[in-house]
Amino acid sequence: MLKDLGYASTLTAFLVSLYSITAAAVGKKQKRADWIESARRGLQLLFPLISVAVGALLLLILGDHFEIAYVYSVSSLELPVYLKAAALWGGQEGSLLFWVWCMAAFTSAAVRRHRFEINFQAVFVLITASTLAFFLLIVTFFDNPFDSLWQLADGSTAAAFLQPSFSLPVIPANGQGMNPLLRHPGMIFHPPMQYLGFVSYVIPFGFAMAALITGQVDNRWIRLSRKWSLAAWLFLSLGLVLGARWAYDVLGWGGYWGWDPVETAALMPWLTGTAFLHSIYVQEKRAMLRRWNFVLITLTYLLVLFGTFISRSGIISSVHAFASSTVAILFFGFISLTAVFVLLMLYRHWNELSSENAVQSLLSREVLFLLNNAVFTGIALVCLWGVLFPVISETFTGQKVTVGPSYYESATGPLWVVVLLLMGIAPLTVFFRTSVSRLRTMILFPAAGSAVVLAILLLSGMRSAAALIGFTVLAFTTLVTLAEFWRSIHIRLSRGETIPQALKRTFSRNRRRYGGYLIHLGIILMAVGILGIELFQQDTQQTLKPGETLALGRYIVRYDDISFYETSGGIQQAKAEVTVSTNSRSAGVYLPRRDYYPSWGQSVTVPAIRSTLQDDLYIRLIDWGETKAEGVTLKLYLNPLFNFLWLGTGVLVLGTLAAAGPLFGRKEEKGKEPHACVSTD
Amino acid sequence: MPVSRQTELKSKLLPFLLPPAVLPALLLALLLLFMAVPIHAASAQEATPPPDDAVNAVAAQIYCPVCDGVTLDACETKACEQWREDIRDRLAAGWTEEEILGYFAEQYGDQVLAAPPPRGFSLLIYIVPAAGIVTGAFFLTRSIWRWRTQGQEEARTSIRVPNQEAKTADGKHDAEHTGE
Secondary structure, three states: HHHHHHHHHHHHHHHHHHHHHHHHHHHHHHHHHHHHHHHHHHHHHHHHHHHHHHHHHHHHHHHOOEHHHHHHHOOOOOOOOHHHHHHHHHHHHHHHHHHHHHHHHHHHHHHHOOOOOOHHHHHHHHHHHHHHHHHHHHHHHOOOOOEEEEOOOOOOEEEEOOOOOOOOOOOOOOOOOHHHHHHHOOOHHHHHHHHHHHHHHHHHHHHHHHHHOOOOOHHHHHHHHHHHHHHHHHHHHHHHHHHHHHHHHHHHOOOOOOOOHHHHHHHHHHHHHHHHHHHHHHHHHOOOHHHOOOOOOOHHHHHHHHHHHHHHHHOOOOOOOOOOOHHHHHHHHHHHHHHHHHHHHHHHHHHHHHOOOOOOOOOOOHHHHHHHHHHHHHHHHHHHHHHHHHHHHHHHOOOOOOOOOOHHHHHHHHHHHHHHHHHHHHHHHHOOOOOHHHHHHHHHHHHHHHHHHHHHHOOOOOHHHHHHHHHHHHHHHHHHHHHHHHHHHHHHOOOOOOHHHHHHHHHHOHHHHHHHHHHHHHHHHHHHHHHHHHOOEEEEEEOOOOOEEEEOOOOOEEEEEEEEEEEOOEEEEEEEEEEEEEOOEEEEOOOOOOEOOOOEEEEEEEEEEOOOEEEEEEEEEEOOOOHHHHHHEEEEEEEEHHHHHHHHEEEHHHHHHHOOOOOOOOOHHHHHHHOOOOOOO | HHHHHHHHHHHHHOOOOOOOOHHHHHHHHHHHHHHHHHHHHHHHHHHHHOOOOHHHHHHEEEEEEOOOOOOOOOOHHHHHHHHHHHHHHHHOOOOOOOOOOOHHHHHHHHEOOOOOOOHHHHHHHHHHHHHHHHHHHHHHHHHHHHHHHHHHHHOOOOOOOHHHHHHHOOOOOOHHOOOO
16 A cells, blocks of 8 residues: 555654654764764665655555545646646645655765764754654644545544544545646746755755854865755755746736745745855855854754745745645744754854954955845845734734735845845955955946946936946946956966867866856846846736737737637636737737636636747736627736846856856866865864 | 095906905805816716726735735736726726725725835834844944954954965966865
8 A cells, every 4th residue: 555655654754863863862972973873874764765655645646546635635637647746746745745855865965975073973963854853743743645535424524544433435536636826837847946945955054053063163064065055055046936937927917026925935045045155155265254154054044944834834825825734833833943952052152153364454355245145134134024024913913914025126126236236346356355456457347338338228218217227237247247257268368278178267277256157147137137027017908809909019919819618627718819010020829828727716827928038028818708709808018128037047057057066177076075074083 | 536546446456356245156166166077077987997007007006805915907816807897996986096095905904005004013014124224234334344453453463464465466366266
């Protein structure tokens, strides 16, 4: 029985995680290396154990075992196989199991990859096994994906693992199917990326705690954490962008980001994680910010837990809150406990963490990195306040309120400008002290270039202050970054290297720096897309009879026809046919659609999008009559420059790979692999 | 003479010195005129109801009272369709945007507004970030300043810094970053 196998392995995994915690604690206390080693092996065992459970659940879903409550609630016969597979994380119980599986994979990889000093290992295992145990506790006893459906004596239906007395098993012929909003290819990629991003932060957090508690507070934990936090950051970035794409394609409001609490909660660890990537660099180069790095990684980890809590508990309702369960209190307890624990540890070891160096000049890279950290953390806290305020307000005054985009945009907007500006200034500075004359020569060209951009924008009639500031700052930052590349390539070319050689060696000589700059270029492109849609989006809506047109920007949309279908899965589709033209030249036929899911009583808009680098025309079918002649109501959105967001994401991924791995450079030298913390005791 | 002069003056001012009965009549006429304007305007609008774009402009500022996190212009439920029609009717009747927003807030609670109205407890949503940013900036500036003072003292006793400065100032920009 798959159900029993799945549950048995989850339960075993939970018990093993408890064993690992105990063995690590005992081993550390009694200085018994064999116990600590045993704890590590226990931790490694979790991944195969949870894999069995995940495999069992997947087979149950693919095999249409609707007697399992979870399968019944997220899948149905007519779902395509790829969505059935994605149903693994389509609901509360399955997604928690998937979450814990990803985390087990990461922790197991971490203890396999690195050889730790034994005390360090004990604490690392203790911290990661505790987190895993917490999630396994929830999956095993509260949100069990292997519960079956039973008909109780009073006729009601309940989900339980074991058969309640006087009950009969219920075997539905078909499941409820997946929430229509989730039936999208994005469902395959967005949640796993988001979860991977979330869970991988447990590794640097584990390193930080191990370093703090064992007193190994030098730079070793930072070096260990670097690649893990870069990977976490990449996954989180991809999770956010894929989520934005999904919202754009599925939610049908012509936008990609609504400052919904769940979105905002996913953004917060990204913000502090970004700050962390910069601040560990300062610690490595200047032995500064040692306390701050502990605080920052803890904050990131707590925000990860908070983000999971928000999206899984339904405490703050949002479009994502298809989940509502009893785990809220447990989560709240775990987050508080972790926070108190870290605070205690920091308090105990605070004096060991004094920085070795101080700032020598305000015009130094460390000061700018510090500002970057302050601004990123500031944005994260502003977001946290926006997410928490409705809960606080309801608790204290009973008044429910909504904190929408206007709050976030006005509160974080200026801070984003500062971030972009810092991104432009920091590369011009060096550590310790930047000479003013050097800065002056380096800033001249980018400053002049961005002034030209500003002049062109003004001459072209742009009067929006936000756009003028935004694009000028972006131009400045772009020029500074490109100049950095140019300087390195130029020197190499003058030494007689070919262009590909120069490019390759630029990255391989210092992949962290130039990878970072490539990420910056990606962020700049993304910012262009965001400014485009945020500041210049236009929309219009009208009811059209056949042959009538609706104009928006450079586009003219003509309504031609409408047709109605019913799919084999019982989905009722209304599909309009419109012809789009620009400058009296046809740009093709588009088919905006509305799908109605009778069993869910829910309809989903499937917009038709004409995508170019210049802009996106987003066509949404709002309403229609029973016949073609009665006409349709269309809503059009024009999203200028929006594709730069996706383009920038591609550059960002390349940059991260360049910064992290040997994609552009030589393989990592064996001696350089930071097997930190080896045998210091 | 004074009498005739008085009458002369009166005749000159006649247009301004109206008999007592005329004034209320004029006022009434004015009042009617003002009342007639909105009635006229409203009836003119009834003939062509406000376009969808006008309705959406208001609806975009109101969150759906039944489905969380979705604005009324984008919401696809039947209820929201009716609310949009409600907005259209009110616009047609000459309501302003603020009046309609106020009406919805009164009917369904402040949570239908995109941001809490800045009064009472809700003022905190605006005050706290502003105060936080100002306080944060203050402490950051102060601690950087202190660090610098401390650092400058250290620099005086260190020979490392001039070297570093020389290294980076003479064009070897890559020098500081060589190591991974």
